[in-house]
Amino acid sequence: MLYMIGLGLGDAKDITVKGLEVLRRCSRVYLEAYTSVLTVGKEVLEEFYGRKLILADREEVEQEANNILKDADISDVAFLVVGDPFGATTHSDLILRATKLGIPYRVIHNASIMNAVGCCGLQLYRFGETVSVVFWTDTWRPESFFDKVKKNRQNGVHTLCLLDIKVKEQSLENLIKGRKIYEPPRYMSVNQAAQQLLEIVQNQRIRGEEPVTEETLCVGLARVGAEDQKIAAGTLQQMCTVDLGGPLHSLIITGGSLHPLEMEMLSLFSIPENSSESQSIDGL
Amino acid sequence: MLYMIGLGLGDAKDITVKGLEVLRRCSRVYLEAYTSVLTVGKEVLEEFYGRKLILADREEVEQEANNILKDADISDVAFLVVGDPFGATTHSDLILRATKLGIPYRVIHNASIMNAVGCCGLQLYRFGETVSVVFWTDTWRPESFFDKVKKNRQNGVHTLCLLDIKVKEQSLENLIKGRKIYEPPRYMSVNQAAQQLLEIVQNQRIRGEEPVTEETLCVGLARVGAEDQKIAAGTLQQMCTVDLGGPLHSLIITGGSLHPLEMEMLSLFSIPENSSESQSIDGL
Numbered sequence: 353m354l355y356m357i358g359l360g361l362g363d364a365k366d367i368t369v370k371g372l373e374v375l376r377r378c379s380r381v382y383l384e385a386y387t388s389v390l391t392v393g394k395e396v397l398e399e400f401y402g403r404k405l406i407l408a409d410r411e412e413v414e415q416e417a418n419n420i421l422k423d424a425d426i427s428d429v430a431f432l433v434v435g436d437p438f439g440a441t442t443h444s445d446l447i448l449r450a451t452k453l454g455i456p457y458r459v460i461h462n463a464s465i466m467n468a469v470g471c472c473g474l475q476l477y478r479f480g481e482t483v484s485v486v487f488w489t490d491t492w493r494p495e496s497f498f499d500k501v502k503k504n505r506q507n508g509v510h511t512l513c514l515l516d517i518k519v520k521e522q523s524l525e526n527l528i529k530g531r532k533i534y535e536p537p538r539y540m541s542v543n544q545a546a547q548q549l550l551e552i553v554q555n556q557r558i559r560g561e562e563p564v565t566e567e568t569l570c571v572g573l574a575r576v577g578a579e580d581q582k583i584a585a586g587t588l589q590q591m592c593t594v595d596l597g598g599p600l601h602s603l604i605i606t607g608g609s610l611h612p613l614e615m616e617m618l619s620l621f622s623i624p625e626n627s628s629e630s631q632s633i634d635g636l
Numbered sequence: 637m638l639y640m641i642g643l644g645l646g647d648a649k650d651i652t653v654k655g656l657e658v659l660r661r662c663s664r665v666y667l668e669a670y671t672s673v674l675t676v677g678k679e680v681l682e683e684f685y686g687r688k689l690i691l692a693d694r695e696e697v698e699q700e701a702n703n704i705l706k707d708a709d710i711s712d713v714a715f716l717v718v719g720d721p722f723g724a725t726t727h728s729d730l731i732l733r734a735t736k737l738g739i740p741y742r743v744i745h746n747a748s749i750m751n752a753v754g755c756c757g758l759q760l761y762r763f764g765e766t767v768s769v770v771f772w773t774d775t776w777r778p779e780s781f782f783d784k785v786k787k788n789r790q791n792g793v794h795t796l797c798l799l800d801i802k803v804k805e806q807s808l809e810n811l812i813k814g815r816k817i818y819e820p821p822r823y824m825s826v827n828q829a830a831q832q833l834l835e836i837v838q839n840q841r842i843r844g845e846e847p848v849t850e851e852t853l854c855v856g857l858a859r860v861g862a863e864d865q866k867i868a869a870g871t872l873q874q875m876c877t878v879d880l881g882g883p884l885h886s887l888i889i890t891g892g893s894l895h896p897l898e899m900e901m902l903s904l905f906s907i908p909e910n911s912s913e914s915q916s917i918d919g920l
Contacts, residue, residue, distance in 0.1 A: 360652060361745060368746070369656060370649035436747060438754025444901050447757075451904060459755050461645060461747035461861050462652070463720060466760050468745045470722025473731075476750050477766035481793050484761075507787055509765050577745050617728050620735060 354421065354450045355430045356437035358462025361577030363392045364400035371460040375401060378430040382408040382420055386519045387442065388434035388465075389539075389600060391578045405432070409520050413442060417449050424455045435464035465602055468576045469512055472583050473617020474604060479512055480504035485545045485603070486516045487538065495552050501605055502563040509607040515540035517600070539599030542572035542584075546591035546603065553588070564588065564605060571604040571618065572596050586623035594623055638705065638734045639714045640721035642746025645861030647676045648684035655744040659685060662714040666692040666704055670803045671726070672718035672749075673823075673884060675862045689716070693804050697726060701733050708739045719748035749886055752860045753796055756867050757901020758888060763796055764788035769829045769887070770800045771822065779836050785889055786847040793891040799824035801884070823883030826856035826868075830875035830887065837872070848872065848889060855888040855902065856880050870907035878907055 355374050360366030367375075375381050383394060383405040390397070398405050408420065408431070420431065437443050437459050450457050470476045481504060483497040504511045518538040526533045553564050566589040574582045574596035584594045591603065610618070639658050644650030651659075659665050667678060667689040674681070682689050692704065692715070704715065721727050721743050734741050754760045765788060767781040788795045802822040810817045837848050850873040858866045858880035868878045875887065894902070 358747065362654070365654040365657065366652050366745075368644060368650050368652050370646070372653060373649065436751050436754065438751070438760060441759050441895075441897060444757055444759075444897050448897075448900055448904075459861075461650075461752045461755070463642065463745035463747055464751045464760075467720050467722070467748045467751040470720065471743050471745070473728055475725050475728075476722060476748075477768075477798075479766075480764050481791070482761035482763075503791055507765070507791070514761075577743075611725075613725060613728050613732075616732055620732075 353428050354424045354446070354455055354457040355428060355460060356443060356447070356457060357430055357432050357460045358436040358464070359390060359432055359434050360462040361390070361435060361465065361468055363390055363578065364397050366390075366462070366577060367401075368460060368462060371462065372401065374428075374460060375403060375430040375432065377428060379423070379427040380406060381430045381432065382406045383432045384408050384413060384434070384443075386410045386517070387440040388517065390434055391575060410442070413446065417446055420446070421450055421453055421455055424450065425453065436462050436466070439464040439466060463577060465514065465576060465600075466512070469573060469602060469604060471576060471581075472571045472573060472585070472604065472621060474510050474571065474606065474614050475611060478509050478607065478611070478614075480507055480509035480607070482512045482514060484514045484516070485540065485548060487518060487540060487544075488548055495555065498552050498556070502561075504607060505563045505605070507607070508609055511605045511607070513545060513603040513605065515542070515545050515601050515603065540601065541599070542574070542591050542596055542601045542603050543593065545601070546570070546572075546588055549588060550592065569606045569610075569618075571606065571621070573602045573604070574598070575600065576602065583621040584623050585618040585621045590623050637712050638708045638730075638739055638741040639712060639744060640727060640731070640741060641714055641716050641744045642720040642748070643674060643716055643718050644746040645674070645719060645749065645752055647674055647862065648681050650674075650746070650861060651685075652744060652746060655746065656685065658712075658744060659687060659714040659716065661712060663707070663711040664690060665714045665716065666690045667716045668692050668697060668718070668727075670694045670801070671724040672801065674718055675859060694726070697730065701730055704730070705734055705737060705739055708734065709737065720746050720750070723748040723750060747861060749798065749860060750796070753857060753886060753888060755860060755865075756855045756857060756869070756888065756905060758794050758855065758890065758898050759895060762793050762891065762895070764791055764793035764891070766796045766798060768798045768800070769824065769832060771802060771824060771828075772832055779839065782836050782840070786845075788891060789847045789889070791891070792893055795889045795891070797829060797887040797889065799826070799829050799885050799887065824885065825883070826858070826875050826880055826885045826887050827877065829885070830854070830856075830872055833872060833889075834876065853890045853894075853902075855890065855905070857886045857888070858882070859884065860886065867905040868907050869902040869905045874907050
């Protein structure tokens with residue numbers, strides 16, 4: 353059996369009791385290590401789970417999936433995913449491969465950023481399509497995702513922006529020379545995302561469109577589900593400077609009109625006037 | 637401290653390790669019992685959690701929230717919610733009340749139907765606004781939610797339909813006579829939802845609109861996250877008769893064009909030709 357087990361958000365103890373019981377009896381336990389991260393590293397997880405974890409990077413999962421699935425028809429293999437196993441599309445692929453090999457699978461769900469963002473008070477059923485914001489380079493500055501943000505705004509629904517993660521990336525030089533030297537991991541911050549968005553807003557304005565402006569109400573979230581979680585509600589302009597601390601970050605562009613309950617919840621997290629500091633939540 | 641703890645979907649062991657540790661040290665533990673249910677009852681939860689649970693119905697949570705929050709400034713109180721604490725808007729209200737009373741709160745997230753539906757293979761980021769489908773009566777047959785389904789279809793995104801739950805409802809007669817006698821709980825099935833939707837589709841057609849037809853591809857899901865979970869992909873017409881077993885059910889109206897990976901995943905769950913039986917997933 354292939355077990356796809358969600359680890360939730362936060363730390364080692366955010367796994368479910370069921371997930372923990374299952375992984376402890378599996379013959380091999382893989383940790384998917386490229387679509388998200390917890391606030392603790394592999395060693396802490398290994399100690400709490402009581403099992404050695406095999407790190408599975410994108411290359412391994414996408415190109416060598418058969419290694420992961422080896423003998424899963426006669427023994428139990430666990431594939432651990434930060435958040436929920438269906439947060440990233442790449443995991444559907446693993447399930448399809450298993451099914452083709454006649455290997456049964458089972459999913460043990462957990463929280464993902466897709467539902468945990470509800471903690472800011474914006475109502476989950478009022479979210480439209482989710483977008484991904486990728487790191488721009490000097491030569492690659494995609495804006496196409498912004499069409500979805502515009503459509504969501506027109507429909508009065510919120511947009512969750514998932515921010516880019518670069519893990520185990522090679523520099524162009526190392527890539528060309530075939531050197532397996534990797535750059536340090538990079539996680540896009542709310543500040544970086546907001547700055548890229550502002551540039552798009554300015555380009556849109558030139559074309560006479562203003563679906564989003566510097567004043568559009570946004571919510572920045574950091575380390576959702578962790579002890580030191582931070583949430584800040586303010587304008588897109590404020591999101592460029594608000595200090596939310598370490599990764600992972602997410603950004604929400606609100607849909608315009610808010611329900612009174614949403615408004616009241618967001619006010620708990622509003623950025624104080626004349627400050628670039630976010631207000632942290634007591635007790636979180 | 638007020639702890640809002642998600643129980644996930646499925647059974648007693650779907651709580652997180654963190655959630656379980658926290659609830660065991662709380663002085664009072666409430667179980668919210670009106671927006672969703674697990675596959676096991678209160679007694680099973682009490683035995684596994686090792687704590688007595690106080691059932692909190694809608695009346696209690698909305699009108700007597702102060703009872704729940706009593707002494708939460710000097711002791712720890714847990715409020716357990718099936719799924720994730722932010723699946724239902726009513727729980728924001730409890731947090732706002734706590735905050736006004738100076739009581740700190742903390743959220744322990746878990747899977748909710750909002751993210752776990754990803755298990756059918758439709759990609760979570762391609763969902764639009766979520767709708768609720770309520771039980772029709774002879775005199776009350778609301779269709780307004782269908783505007784959102786239409787909008788989602790126009791935008792090519794999927795619609796998750798949350799199906800009605802009636803717990804602790806009184807008959808009109810008992811209500812008028814002030815008798816606290818409650819009807820047995822009712823959970824809308826995919827069949828019932830599809831039948832109501834077909835009636836709306838026919839009404840739309842009279843008006844010359846056909847955003848959804850009998851042939852629109854839908855996905856019915858039952859007991860997501862439980863051992864005996866069932867998923868069936870087929871036309872809206874097929875959803876009227878497919879047998880998915882006991883509650884809870886959810887229905888997805890697809891957005892039209894599907895990603896090849898979505899298509900391939902859905903094919904695992906397609907209803908066989910000439911059959912009104914859903915195909916259950918091996919190993920689930």
